Structures are given as C-alpha cells and as structure tokens.
Amino acid sequence: MCMQKSEQMKMTTEKHNYGTAILSAFEYLLENYPEVFVIGQGLWSPWYVGNSMTDLDKKFGAGRVIDTPVSESACTGAAVGASLAGMKPIVVHPRMDFMLYAMDAIVNQAAKWSHMLGGQANPGVTIRSIINRGGEQGAQHSQALHAWFAHVPGLRVVMPSTVADARDLLIASVLCNDPVMYIDDRWLYDQEDDLPPVVELDLTNQRPIISLVGSDITIVASGHASSLAREAAKQLKSEGISLEVIDVRVLNPFYAEEIIESVKKTKNLLVVDSGWMSGGFSAEIIAKVVEQLPVDCLNNPPVRVALPDAPAPISRVLEKAYYTTIDDVVNMVKKILKN
Amino acid sequence: MKNQLKELSNPKKFHSPIVIDGCDNDILVSMFESMLTIRKTEQKLAIGRESGLIGGPVHLGVGQEAIAVGVSQYLQNTDRVFGAHRSHSHLLALNPDFYRLFAEVLGKETGFSKGMGGSMHLFDQSNGFYGSVPIVAGTVSLAVGAAMAAKMQKTNDIGVVYIGDGAVEEGVTHESFNLAKIQNAPTLFVIENNLFASHMHISLRQSSDMISRFAVANDIPYELVDGNDVVAVSQSAKRLIDDIRSGKGPRLLELVTYRWYGHVDWRDDVDVGVERSLNDIKDWKSRDPIARLSKSMIAAGFWSQSQEDTLNQRLDDEIDNAWSKAMSDPYPKSDSTLRYVYAEK
Numbered sequence: 001m002c003m004q005k006s007e008q009m010k011m012t013t014e015k016h017n018y019g020t021a022i023l024s025a026f027e028y029l030l031e032n033y034p035e036v037f038v039i040g041q042g043l044w045s046p047w048y049v050g051n052s053m054t055d056l057d058k059k060f061g062a063g064r065v066i067d068t069p070v071s072e073s074a075c076t077g078a079a080v081g082a083s084l085a086g087m088k089p090i091v092v093h094p095r096m097d098f099m100l101y102a103m104d105a106i107v108n109q110a111a112k113w114s115h116m117l118g119g120q121a122n123p124g125v126t127i128r129s130i131i132n133r134g135g136e137q138g139a140q141h142s143q144a145l146h147a148w149f150a151h152v153p154g155l156r157v158v159m160p161s162t163v164a165d166a167r168d169l170l171i172a173s174v175l176c177n178d179p180v181m182y183i184d185d186r187w188l189y190d191q192e193d194d195l196p197p198v199v200e201l202d203l204t205n206q207r208p209i210i211s212l213v214g215s216d217i218t219i220v221a222s223g224h225a226s227s228l229a230r231e232a233a234k235q236l237k238s239e240g241i242s243l244e245v246i247d248v249r250v251l252n253p254f255y256a257e258e259i260i261e262s263v264k265k266t267k268n269l270l271v272v273d274s275g276w277m278s279g280g281f282s283a284e285i286i287a288k289v290v291e292q293l294p295v296d297c298l299n300n301p302p303v304r305v306a307l308p309d310a311p312a313p314i315s316r317v318l319e320k321a322y323y324t325t326i327d328d329v330v331n332m333v334k335k336i337l338k339n
Numbered sequence: 340m341k342n343q344l345k346e347l348s349n350p351k352k353f354h355s356p357i358v359i360d361g362c363d364n365d366i367l368v369s370m371f372e373s374m375l376t377i378r379k380t381e382q383k384l385a386i387g388r389e390s391g392l393i394g395g396p397v398h399l400g401v402g403q404e405a406i407a408v409g410v411s412q413y414l415q416n417t418d419r420v421f422g423a424h425r426s427h428s429h430l431l432a433l434n435p436d437f438y439r440l441f442a443e444v445l446g447k448e449t450g451f452s453k454g455m456g457g458s459m460h461l462f463d464q465s466n467g468f469y470g471s472v473p474i475v476a477g478t479v480s481l482a483v484g485a486a487m488a489a490k491m492q493k494t495n496d497i498g499v500v501y502i503g504d505g506a507v508e509e510g511v512t513h514e515s516f517n518l519a520k521i522q523n524a525p526t527l528f529v530i531e532n533n534l535f536a537s538h539m540h541i542s543l544r545q546s547s548d549m550i551s552r553f554a555v556a557n558d559i560p561y562e563l564v565d566g567n568d569v570v571a572v573s574q575s576a577k578r579l580i581d582d583i584r585s586g587k588g589p590r591l592l593e594l595v596t597y598r599w600y601g602h603v604d605w606r607d608d609v610d611v612g613v614e615r616s617l618n619d620i621k622d623w624k625s626r627d628p629i630a631r632l633s634k635s636m637i638a639a640g641f642w643s644q645s646q647e648d649t650l651n652q653r654l655d656d657e658i659d660n661a662w663s664k665a666m667s668d669p670y671p672k673s674d675s676t677l678r679y680v681y682a683e684k
Contacts, residue, residue: 037491063491069521074514077480078487081498084469085419085488104511108474109481116460117470118453118671119679153680177682204684253681 013194021163021195022052022184025170026090028198030060033088036174039066039075040092040128048094049130050189076102076127080110080179083125088174093129096183097140102127110179111154124177128170131185131223131274136319139311144274146223147281149181150251156180156203157251161226162211163193165249172203185224185274206250208258214244217268217333220259220285222248225272225324232329241333251281256288263289268336269302272329277306300336305329340542343549347565347595348534350622356634357568364641370412370569371636372650373435374404374629377428379654380437383662384427384444384458385605392666393444397458398425398473402567402599405628406531407432409572410499410592413580414467419485420499421478422471424459425531425598429501434466438661447668454671455679475536476502476509479528483515486524486589495584497525505536507550516557519589526589527579528559531566534595537602540614554591566594567628597623 042048044067057065079089093099133142173180233243273282282304411432422429443450459473486498554561562575579590601608636642
C-alpha cells in the first residue's frame with residue numbers, strides 16, 4: 001500500500017532544505033498513516049520549530065497535531081502510552097534542554113518496556129528533539145545530549161546530518177516499532193539538496209555511511225559535526241589532503257564495522273562531536289574502533305574534537321571560542337598529519 | 340496536616356459488615372472469591388519471599404483487595420489498565436491466573452512477562468493490563484496517553500491508572516491530571532490512599548490527607564469512599580466509569596485503605612515505619628474488606644461458613660499446586676537478556 005502511494009507521487013526530485021525535508025516527512029506520515037499523531041509544545045506557533053512543521057495543524061487538524069500545556073513529562077509519557085495502545089505518536093521537544101523533564105518516560109518507561117515485559121509490547125514512539133544553540137542563548141538553551149541516550153539500551157538514537165536523512169530517517173523512525181530519539185540541529189536547517197520521492201527505509205538496517213571517500217584520515221561525526229567534517233574536507237582537498245568522512249547517522253545501536261575498515265585503510269582517526277568531550281559519544285566511537293584494530297595499525301593516536309567540558313557561555317567572545325568551527329577541524333587534521 | 344478524610348482514616352471506624360442491599364448475590368460471591376484469591380496468592384508470596392525462594396522484592400497489598408476487585412467489576416478487556424509497584428491485585432482482579440503470577444515472580448519463562456519482569460513489571464494486555472512499573476507515578480501519563488489513543492480510535496475504552504497517595508507528590512501526576520482534563524481524555528485515576536508512602540505517614544508528607552483535593556484543583560469530578568468496602572468501591576467505580584465512557588472526560592476515585600504488611604516483603608514494618616504501630620495495624624485488620632463482606636453475605640442468608648470453608652480449601656489447594664508447578668518451570672533461555680531489548684521482527 002505504501003509503495004503504491006510512493007509511486008503515485010511525482011517521480012521528479014524536489015528542492016528541499018533540511019527544515020522543509022523534515023516538514024515533508026511529517027506530511028508523508030500524516031497523509032499515509034492514520035495512526036500517526038504529533039504532540040508537543042509550540043506546534044500551533046509559526047516559529048517555534050523553524051520551518052520544519054509549518055501549517056501542519058491547519059492541514060491535518062489540531063486533533064492530530066496537538067499543541068500542549070507546558071508539561072514535557074506528561075506529554076512524553078502520554079505519547080509512550082498511546083504507542084502501547086496502537087498509535088504511532090511523534091513527540092516534539094523544540095529544544096532538547098526542556099526535554100530533561102521527560103527523562104523517566106524516555107529512559108525508565110519507553111526504553112525498557114519491551115525488555116521487562118518479555119518483548120510482548122513495544123512502544124513505537126518517536127521522540128524528536130532539537131539541538132538549538134548559539135545566538136548567546138546560554139547554558140540551558142544549547143545542549144547536545146545525544147550521548148546520554150545512546151548509553152541506554154532499548155532506545156534507538158538517530159542524528160541526521162543531510163537533507164535526505166532529515167526526511168527519510170524521520171519516516172523510518174516513526175515506522176519503527178521501537179522508541180526512537182530523533183535529534184535534529186537548527187544549525188543544519190539551511191542546508192539544501194534535491195530529494196527523490198520518499199522510499200520507506202527500515203531503521204533497523206541503517207548504518208554509518210561514507211559521505212566522502214578519502215585516503216589520508218578518517219573523520220567520524222554525526223549531526224551538525226558531520227557537516228563541519230564535510231566542509232573541512234572540501235577545504236583540505238585544495239591543499240591535497242584527502243579526508244574520508246563517515247556519518248554515523250544512528251548512534252544506538254552503534255555499528256562500527258564501516259569505520260574500522262576505513263581506519264585500517266587511512267591509519268588515522270579523528271572524531272568530531274557536537275557534545276562535550278568527557279564521557280561523550282566521541283569516546284565510544286574511538287573505543288569501539290580501537291578495540292578491533294591491530295595494535296600497530298594507527299599512524300597517530302586517535303583524536304577527538306568536541307566541546308570543552310563546560311556549559312555554553314552567553315558572552316559572544318566566549319561563545320565564539322566555545323563551539324567547534326570548520327577551521328578547528330581543518331587545523332586538527334593538519335596537526336595530526338604533520339606528526 | 341488537615342484531617343479532611345475525617346472518619347475514613349480512623350482505624351477504629353468502619354469495622355461493621357458492609358451494606359449489600361440491592362446487590363446481585365452472584366456478583367457479591369464472585370467479588371468475594373476474587374478478593375480471597377488475591378489475598379491467599381499474596382500470602383503465598385509472603386511465605387515464598389521470607390523463605391528466600393523468591394529472590395526479588397514483593398510489594399504486597401494484603402488488606403487492599405477491595406479496590407482492584409471493585410474497580411475491575413466495570414472494566415472491559417479492551418480498556419488500558421496501568422499499575423505501579425504494588426499491583427498483584429490489579430492484575431489478578433482482571434485475570435485470576437495466580438500460577439502465571441507465581442511463575443513471573445519466580446523469574447520463570449511461563450510468567451506473565453516471560454520471566455523478564457518479576458513482581459514489579461506485570462503484563463497481561465489481552466485482559467486489559469498494559470503494564471505495571473515501580474517508578475512512583477511512572478505510568479500516570481502513560482494511562483492518559485492510552486486514553487487519548489482510545490478517543491482517537493473512536494472506541495469507548497478507557498485508560499485506568501492505579502496510584503498511591505505518594506504518587507501525588509510527583510510533579511508528573513499533576514501534569515497528567517491537567518493534560519487529561521484539557522484533552523478530555525477518558526481516564527480513571529484510582530487513588531489507593533493507604534496513608535503511607537514507603538515508611539512515611541501522609542501527615543509527614545502532605546498538608547492534607549485527602550488526595551481528591553487535586554481533582555478539585557483540576558476540575559475533575561471525583562468520589563471518595565471507604566476502600567475496604569467492595570460494594571462502595573464498585574458502585575463509585577460504576578458511576579465514574581459510565582461517565583468516562585460516555586465522553587465526559589477524566590474522573591478520579593479515591594479509596595482509603597491500609598496495607599497489613601510493610602512497604603516491601605512480608606514484615607509488619609512497625610520498626611521502620613514512622614507513625615506505624617502494631618495497634619493501628621490491629622485496628623485496620625478489623626476493617627478487613629473480606630471479613631466484612633463475608634459477614635454481610637452470611638447475615639443476608641445466601642452464604643454460609645461451610646461454603647466459605649470449602650472455598651478456602653479449594654483455593655489453598657489450587658494455590659499450592661500452582662506454586663509447585665511454577666517452581667518447577669524453566670527459567671528464560673540465556674539469549675533472553677539481549678533478545679527483548681528491541682522489538683523482534
């Protein structure tokens with residue numbers, strides 16, 4: 001049935017940016033799956049979530065696109081409960097920091113429901129949260145906490161870095177029977193691409209992909225950090241340095257085989273991550289790779305570029321120094337390869 | 340603390356037989372058997388725990404049986420019932436299969452949750468029991484969501500959640516009351532007010548002993564009755580559930596009761612219990628929901644001590660046999676730990 005609907009769509013590509021790609025995923029899901037509904041704060045506002053949900057409430061009705069009281073915890077739990085009753089809910093947290101009120105529903109309930117009940121019930125709920133940082137917003141309007149969720153068995157954690165993944169991984173997340181944390185980043189919203197018609201992907205088969213093939217060093221990243229890595233690769237190409245960029249896409253469960261094969265080839269590994277350094281996902285990537293490498297494989301020690309272990313500052317000078325830039329990645333690659 | 344419960348929380352009151360006028364005799368006998376089954380099952384669990392045969396904690400609700408039995412009288416198997424840490428009765432009132440409960444508590448693969456959940460994670464969705472968890476107030480919002488789903492699915496099913504007086508000290512409970520009201524979600528909030536959260540008496544935790552004040556705050560109609568009177572519980576439940584099914588939105592039912600055992604396992608817990616005394620426990624045992632119904636039925640002439648003796652013997656035998664069977668059942672296979680993390684294809 002879904003394939004037929006896909007075939008009915010026009011077969012030409014459509015111009016999208018990351019934000020409208022997310023919007024088109026919502027439209028696809030709400031059009032094709034009556035059990036899908038969306039719940040969260042700001043969904044009836046024209047600006048809360050950028051251009052990623054514009055007019056969904058007008059098109060599909062306020063009963064399926066539900067703006068809510070200021071109750072992250074209850075709304076997330078309600079979505080979990082609705083998923084157990086046969087619905088396919090998407091909870092939206094316009095800023096990840098506020099979602100922390102909902103940790104019980106996510107970590108104690110959704111993530112463990114299948115396991116503790118012997119696999120007899122599965123909360124197929126998608127929890128979309130947005131990393132929304134910069135602009136002198138400070139410590140509680142800036143966090144990227146994907147590593148926390150990647151630590152929890154039972155959750156699938158998705159961080160799209162491309163326009164195509166922004167759409168297709170959201171659809172795959174919602175169609176999956178497990179609880180999925182779908183994390184998008186406002187710094188990616190202006191990225192543009194031409195997208196083919198939707199093909200429904202099976203989220204359980206999605207793995208890291210090689211975004212750019214190269215030979216001198218392997219750079220692994222996810223979400224916005226992947227875009228920094230791709231931009232750094234463009235700059236370094238003109239200087240004759242060849243980067244192999246791998247986009248993780250799905251952080252949990254995390255499959256490292258593609259990365260290991262790449263590092264065996266390039267013999268250098270740099271991980272770029274948009275979260276903090278200590279206890280971050282960058283550490284997990286390096287650990288999983290190094291565990292599987294021959295001891296003499298690497299030409300240089302693996303390196304991480306991530307945020308300093310401090311909350312985000314608001315003062316513009318401090319903030320500029322705090323966040324990772326393309327230049328930071330470029331300079332680190334040069335430093336590693338110079339050794 | 341304001342004593343707004345008045346006599347309902349006085350352990351020296353409500354010792355007399357309950358009023359059963361106008362009730363169907365068969366239904367009364369059936370509710371009696373259900374309560375007695377739950378009690379004997381939990382007493383068996385207490386023995387199993389004390390002897391060490393049960394390895395994990397069991398939160399026993401002996402003394403509180405009338406609540407689940409009275410409420411479940413008007414539930415259907417397509418409703419969405421959620422429990423908490425003390426939920427053996429909530430499940431058994433929907434499906435009295437104590438054998439599968441024993442197997443679950445013993446961690447056997449024949450249990451309600453395939454031996455993966457134990458006492459604190461029970462599941463029987465085909466009978467309406469969606470799940471129980473020990474995180475206090477952890478399922479309140481889930482029940483509201485399942486109720487919202489029922490409305491979207493255009494059924495007349497309802498969401499039900501059992502919580503204790505301690506759960507209203509969690510913020511998510513208030514978020515959930517408000518969300519249910521604003522969404523007109525068909526939800527029944529059942530408050531088992533047993534006056535204690537773990538070791539702490541309600542007077543040390545709240546400004547009033549009446550939980551229904553939070554229903555008032557959220558404009559949710561409620562009823563407040565003696566939780567050790569199965570007829571009163573079931574009659575209140577019927578009124579509220581009828582309202583919910585007819586689209587009138589959420590309702591709250593507060594039942595005042597008391598647990599005979601401590602917070603966890605088989606002890607009285609008078610030593611760790613703040614404001615919990617042997618005298619209080621003794622008085623509350625005189626408000627026994629099972630004995631009070633028995634006296635009423637015998638006085639009305641359609642039940643006799645010899646019938647009760649026969650029932651006691653039959654249940655004791657069945658429970659012993661079920662326990663032995665569960666004890667000899669297999670544990671989950673070794674691949675189960677990884678197998679159930681994600682949905683199977």
